[in-house]
Amino acid sequence: MASDLLAVEEARARIIAVLTPTAAETVALAEGAGRVLARGVTARLTQPPADVSAMDGYAVRAGDAVDGATLRVTGAAPAGRPFAGVVGAGEAVRIFTGGFVPDGADAILLQEDATATGDTVRVNEAVAPRRHIRRRGLDFTEGAEVLAAGRKLTARDIGLAAASNNPWLAVHRRPRVGILATGDEIALPGDPIPPGGIVSSNAHALAALVRGAGGDPVVLPIAPDDTAAIAEVAASAHAFDLLVTTGGASVGDHDLVQQALGGEGFELGFWKIAMRPGKPLIWGRLGRTPVLGLPGNPVSAIVCGVVFLIPAIARLSGLPGAPPPTRRVLSAVALPQNDRRADHLRATLAVDDQGRMVATPAAVQDSSMLATLARADALVLRAPFAPALPAGAEVEAIMLAELGV
Amino acid sequence: MASDLLAVEEARARIIAVLTPTAAETVALAEGAGRVLARGVTARLTQPPADVSAMDGYAVRAGDAVDGATLRVTGAAPAGRPFAGVVGAGEAVRIFTGGFVPDGADAILLQEDATATGDTVRVNEAVAPRRHIRRRGLDFTEGAEVLAAGRKLTARDIGLAAASNNPWLAVHRRPRVGILATGDEIALPGDPIPPGGIVSSNAHALAALVRGAGGDPVVLPIAPDDTAAIAEVAASAHAFDLLVTTGGASVGDHDLVQQALGGEGFELGFWKIAMRPGKPLIWGRLGRTPVLGLPGNPVSAIVCGVVFLIPAIARLSGLPGAPPPTRRVLSAVALPQNDRRADHLRATLAVDDQGRMVATPAAVQDSSMLATLARADALVLRAPFAPALPAGAEVEAIMLAELGV
Numbered sequence: 148m149a150s151d152l153l154a155v156e157e158a159r160a161r162i163i164a165v166l167t168p169t170a171a172e173t174v175a176l177a178e179g180a181g182r183v184l185a186r187g188v189t190a191r192l193t194q195p196p197a198d199v200s201a202m203d204g205y206a207v208r209a210g211d212a213v214d215g216a217t218l219r220v221t222g223a224a225p226a227g228r229p230f231a232g233v234v235g236a237g238e239a240v241r242i243f244t245g246g247f248v249p250d251g252a253d254a255i256l257l258q259e260d261a262t263a264t265g266d267t268v269r270v271n272e273a274v275a276p277r278r279h280i281r282r283r284g285l286d287f288t289e290g291a292e293v294l295a296a297g298r299k300l301t302a303r304d305i306g307l308a309a310a311s312n313n314p315w316l317a318v319h320r321r322p323r324v325g326i327l328a329t330g331d332e333i334a335l336p337g338d339p340i341p342p343g344g345i346v347s348s349n350a351h352a353l354a355a356l357v358r359g360a361g362g363d364p365v366v367l368p369i370a371p372d373d374t375a376a377i378a379e380v381a382a383s384a385h386a387f388d389l390l391v392t393t394g395g396a397s398v399g400d401h402d403l404v405q406q407a408l409g410g411e412g413f414e415l416g417f418w419k420i421a422m423r424p425g426k427p428l429i430w431g432r433l434g435r436t437p438v439l440g441l442p443g444n445p446v447s448a449i450v451c452g453v454v455f456l457i458p459a460i461a462r463l464s465g466l467p468g469a470p471p472p473t474r475r476v477l478s479a480v481a482l483p484q485n486d487r488r489a490d491h492l493r494a495t496l497a498v499d500d501q502g503r504m505v506a507t508p509a510a511v512q513d514s515s516m517l518a519t520l521a522r523a524d525a526l527v528l529r530a531p532f533a534p535a536l537p538a539g540a541e542v543e544a545i546m547l548a549e550l551g552v
Numbered sequence: 553m554a555s556d557l558l559a560v561e562e563a564r565a566r567i568i569a570v571l572t573p574t575a576a577e578t579v580a581l582a583e584g585a586g587r588v589l590a591r592g593v594t595a596r597l598t599q600p601p602a603d604v605s606a607m608d609g610y611a612v613r614a615g616d617a618v619d620g621a622t623l624r625v626t627g628a629a630p631a632g633r634p635f636a637g638v639v640g641a642g643e644a645v646r647i648f649t650g651g652f653v654p655d656g657a658d659a660i661l662l663q664e665d666a667t668a669t670g671d672t673v674r675v676n677e678a679v680a681p682r683r684h685i686r687r688r689g690l691d692f693t694e695g696a697e698v699l700a701a702g703r704k705l706t707a708r709d710i711g712l713a714a715a716s717n718n719p720w721l722a723v724h725r726r727p728r729v730g731i732l733a734t735g736d737e738i739a740l741p742g743d744p745i746p747p748g749g750i751v752s753s754n755a756h757a758l759a760a761l762v763r764g765a766g767g768d769p770v771v772l773p774i775a776p777d778d779t780a781a782i783a784e785v786a787a788s789a790h791a792f793d794l795l796v797t798t799g800g801a802s803v804g805d806h807d808l809v810q811q812a813l814g815g816e817g818f819e820l821g822f823w824k825i826a827m828r829p830g831k832p833l834i835w836g837r838l839g840r841t842p843v844l845g846l847p848g849n850p851v852s853a854i855v856c857g858v859v860f861l862i863p864a865i866a867r868l869s870g871l872p873g874a875p876p877p878t879r880r881v882l883s884a885v886a887l888p889q890n891d892r893r894a895d896h897l898r899a900t901l902a903v904d905d906q907g908r909m910v911a912t913p914a915a916v917q918d919s920s921m922l923a924t925l926a927r928a929d930a931l932v933l934r935a936p937f938a939p940a941l942p943a944g945a946e947v948e949a950i951m952l953a954e955l956g957v
Contacts, residue, residue, distance in 0.1 A: 177771070227749050228737070229748040245737075245750075247748055287922075301956075302757050302760035302956070303757060305753075312741050314742035335719070336714045346716070347714065351710050352711030355706075358585065445715060452707075517715050520708050520712075521706070521708040547708070551586075552706060552707045
């Protein structure tokens, strides 16, 4: 029955709807890259601060600098050292890129159009007024907002904040995300593995995903399948902006996370999502802390991390929490009609001889195959009940590397 | 004259050719994301370690589990707790996803195809042998290389390294990159600005670019235009895998970096690159440390950072040092024939009503306009002498956000 399944978009929208951005903190400009501005950045100066030369040459009066004229060089205006005088009739001032155009001058004679001899310079090509002059404020003016609140800062933005004389930035705090793996059968890498057990991979993969998404991950000790142990960890949930659990969310006899959290002010949302891989998802609240319970299966946990956790961290960071961006690519193979669950096909990408991006889904899409996920470049999206497509058809795909996953 | 200009590709190839990857270090698995493997990662166990169930249900003998049969449930095999006995004739063992298939069983009766009553279970749909069983080693087998040397590790790779029981990773050290801004006229943000001076933006923008590219940036104090001051800083260059300078690389009277470094075992390469923005580039060596001198103009410095510095850091990190990846987009406007310099048009991106990515270059491409660069999403590439193109034509573009710039 499709009716008992929740659509991916609906689940994501419900998660995003209840999350609010973290409060602001002050960070040094140098620490701002990748952070989200909590307040806009205003220029504290005008750039350029005066009309400046865009080239190396001579500041002149356009009326004087006719072809063949000889001008007297009365000084120099390198960048950072303005010429204090005035350019008079028949005069020129040596100028360099970024140098302030001296009073009296209204044009730049390019170095390559001039012949310097002693303290005179010959004009080999007439100049045009205002040409090669950058007007005061061409880049930005004092008081103007150069970067808006809500923007995720790039390296270029750091340059712009610096150039506009802002040593400090107000950004949203990195969301602190607790990560709790549960299960008697799991052991940390290098630790003794219980009989029949497996090595825990979700917590550290999710921690890397959280860090890549701009969060601050805290990996909690593994909690055994024991309500008291899980409840003990959960009691520290107030320290986090989001608590992520993995495991314990399936419908079997061994699901303890829900019971364990029942006594801790847990508002339970247990969802079956119309997606593959991944289906069971817990979404609730421990006191004030939102809790996202991901499947224990590593492939499902990472795909749900891409689909739900990255947007959640974005939202907590002060961004809208948009769905993961997709890109149109061609499918190398025919795709069958899809069933009711949105599929996320692990696929490799290549560029064909016409420069088009082509995705080849792995032949076996078993959700236990972590190596296949690691080798994938993209998740090809197949909507519920999507019709069959021939090889070469366009499909939407999530680019994993672009997400830092 | 085109002959005195060096092509972008040639300059990049010369830079990459002399760089060698940093040595290896051991890092904890949890610190491995984004690092480049110096040694391959080998699986230390087989996953799954035995045949396991892919579903919740009952482990049965396929020959017994015909439609309507009733089987006796003799035990349970949850994940992590193998059933020690054997499934005999007419018997079933309750099993959960990931549970080891007990000896004697060769098929899984799905929970939804069964009716449990006391210690018996009724088969409502006949099973197929081997169906819903994941074979031992389906994901990976002990001794197999699951991640190859030279790979930049994703969050998924961290999961795979964990699942294959590797608590430690051998990765290339993050290249340590010294960043030296030079110039009498520049001041750090918030510091007093000398008359006619500007606020230094290159060092911190480049530091963010370096960090985003996987390097470890060290911002050096600003060196005034004074050979002794620059030489003093340069004397510490041995601490870096790469020294990046900005400013002092133009052809004017005020270029001191070259002279200053002359006495320090500097092998000079002073290049004029056939590109815009950016043209002058220093490439050399101070003792054993490679030196990349970028233009002082902030837009030129960042574009040269994308074109030359990111590939250089990639190479030092153990990657090939490939050119920045490009993507085909449509130009929203007609583009004129290009001159001899490869152009990097600052452009915004939008998706048209047919889902195609369209780039709109900024109307004014002045290299002094840092705000325009910050607002850009992409650099549209125009090769030297590229022919004029009509609006709607395909062009190659570097996606800045994807590079973390």
